[in-house]
Amino acid sequence: MRNNEQRGVPVLRVIAMVFANLTAILSANYIVFYILDHFNSNMHFVVHSEFFLTKYLHLFLPLLLLLTGLFYLLVLAGGGFRKMKLKKPVLITIVIIDIILAGAFAMTVNARAFGWWPFKYEQQEQQPVALATLVPTQQPTEEPTPEATETPVPETPVPTDAPTLAPDETAAPETPTPEPTEEPTPEPTPIAGLLGDKFKEKFSDGEPVVSEPNTSETLEDGTVRTLIYTYAGREVAIELYHYQKGKLEYQIADLYLRSIEKLTAIYEADQGKAKGLVDFARGGNALIAINSDYFSANAKDEGLIIRNGMMIKNNPCRHADLCVIYQDGTVRCFDCRQDNIDNNAILASYPYHSFYFGPSILDADGNAKKKFNSTLEQQNPRTAFGYYEPGHYAFIGVRGTRGVKDINGKSLGNGKSPGLSLTELSELCAKLGMKAAYNFDGGGSSGMYWNENLFGHNSRVTGDALIIVD
Amino acid sequence: MKKKKTLITVTGVIAVVTAIIYLVLLLLFETETLPYDQTETLLLVPGYFLLPLPLVGFFASVLLQIFSVIPTKKRSGKKK
Structure with missing residues (x-):
């Protein structure tokens, strides 16, 4: 019985934690952006971002939250948290991954809006033609x-x-010529x-x-x-x-x-x-x-x-x-x-x-x-x-x-x-x-x-x- | 153990209910059953409506993780 719990529950637990981590990262970024936007009025950029994740953030966020809640409740129903004991290296790894993910996401959502984004990822701009x-x-x-x-x-x-x-x-x-502005008229x-x-x-x-x-x-x-x-x-x-x-x-x-x-x-x-x-x-x-x-x-x-x-x-x-x-x-x-x-x-x-x-x-x-x-x-x-x-x-x-x-x-x-x-x-x-x-x-x-x-x-x-x- | 279970249950239920409310509202906005701002077509919902979701999302997910790793009381008499 004890062995079954230890084997079966951790998978759900890991999934639940992954969802929880993603939800936390997305939410934290969103909150930071919201505060920054209060001063800068740049909310538009999240909306029109070309990134799939940010473009549909408002769909992903509740979905992730839903999955997080469901999986935690599921793990709880299975009695999984009784045996919960993460080793220190695992915890440190999780924290590092979270920080990297949060940073990467912060860049994609916020950076371009505030001019920090160093890369050009949008489609090639056409050169204006007179x-x-x-x-x-x-x-x-x-x-x-x-x-x-x-x-x-x-x-x-x-x-x-x-x-x-x-x-x-x-x-x-009188007639359109290829050089219509050869003699501009400076006087009004x-x-x-x-x-x-x-x-x-x-x-x-x-x-x-x-x-x-x-x-x-x-x-x-x-x-x-x-x-x-x-x-x-x-x-x-x-x-x-x-x-x-x-x-x-x-x-x-x-x-x-x-x-x-x-x-x-x-x-x-x-x-x-x-x-x-x-x-x-x-x-x-x-x-x-x-x-x-x-x-x-x-x-x-x-x-x-x-x-x-x-x-x-x-x-x-x-x-x-x-x-x-x-x-x-x-x-x-x-x-x-x-x-x-x-x-x-x-x-x-x-x-x-x-x-x-x-x-x-x-x-x-x-x-x-x-x-x-x-x-x-x-x-x-x-x-x-x-x-x-x-x-x-x-x-x-x-x-x-x-x-x-x-x-x-x-x-x-x-x-x-x-x-x-x-x-x-x-x-x-x-x-x-x-x-x-x-x-x-x-x-x-x-x-x-x-x-x-x-x-x-x-x-x-x-x-x-x-x-x-x- | 009971307290921990209760905390996880309450937080989990709040997360699920909030998420469901938002998903339903998204559906209503997207189908234009509820009106929303003209230029926020991709945003789906008006700006002022957005903040509660990430707030609940952040606190719920963090709390769930914290609650889940709180060590439970050792049973008396348990020996290694």
Whole structure:
């Protein structure tokens, strides 16, 4: 009897201890990471880690805990612990293995998030490629830098099958030539711009005029609309409205741009260098900014990613919705499940930005949709981009149920706004008369920055932002 | 011996129950029976919900190991 116990039970006991050790290691790492994250907001990195173990940590951890508990109870039922007596060398070995495992796991989970990871284990990044431009550009930039606001010089000849703009829309060269930027125009030439003479009254001929009118009006449906910020420059005009209906709060910035270059993207192609929206906005001297698609995390193996006329990723588009902002100021959204996306055709049609997240909020005719290419329909903090006509766009920020922070990250208490569902957002965009609208990264990523203010949560780091500069 | 058995039983049951609760919640979040934050698709559950699991996991697993190696009282009269 005694021999049977000694032979039979230790196997279960060893298994139980292995599970217990793994659970302890994973949990300890998680706790450390959680504490660090409290100060650094880098939780995103665990989630998007390429490692199988960390990616599905939230499944593994309860499973391991379950197995640990079960095996210990099983061993107990067999009366196994009565004979438990580990020799010193065995104990030391177990402790050493635990330390090595904990260290290795700590590296995989935490190191990259905080920049300690010495190895590159992600897929090979594609080198950004400058695309052909329609409009004469300013000084060329060799690399896409987050602060860069200038359109790069094309390194590739203009495709022959590319569409051409109407002569009055831009100051484009008469015929596309392989060297369109041989003679850059340093002097600020008057640009008839994307809007032509439209909305002339919103711009300023002299110095930019900034104001915070805080004038409110009540709309028909009871929504209180407050004009909280305006900017009138030579090529950029912004009107930022805050809307409140009951507990629901959202902000819409009406953007009037005479040049598409004023709609600039700031990004970090390396996910490990992601920042908060405020950092991006301040770094780019943004008048106003929103988070965008966080492509470094959300479009790793799929999607056509173009920023500021630079092609960053050229992968097949199969599942998400693609949004393209063209150099002529037009915007078009594609459903990659239905539309057979030809990346080369898009690349040849003078794109300036493209985003791979979505979903697209309006149909092709600008009508509200009921069904979306997303399963995340519920009310949520949201960020979206709207398009009325070339040169007239909108940034949309919706405050959600999460806590709201001020510019310094200090909590201002729990926001009561429920957020908007995709259907509600779609109806709102259609009601405002937008022709196209596209949903960006929401939830904890959602935020709108202007004039040293932050609307929304944006507790997470994000890889990119869409900003307006002048 | 009885005390040790009780401690292991209680800790083990807490571990199992916590794990089951989390697995059920994961299932509910994943099937969208319960709503969760939009961008945490891979995370499966909202951030604030996560901490109790590793806390219980850590303490339960450590305690189970400690309890299991506590030497039991030598029986009186037992000789080597």
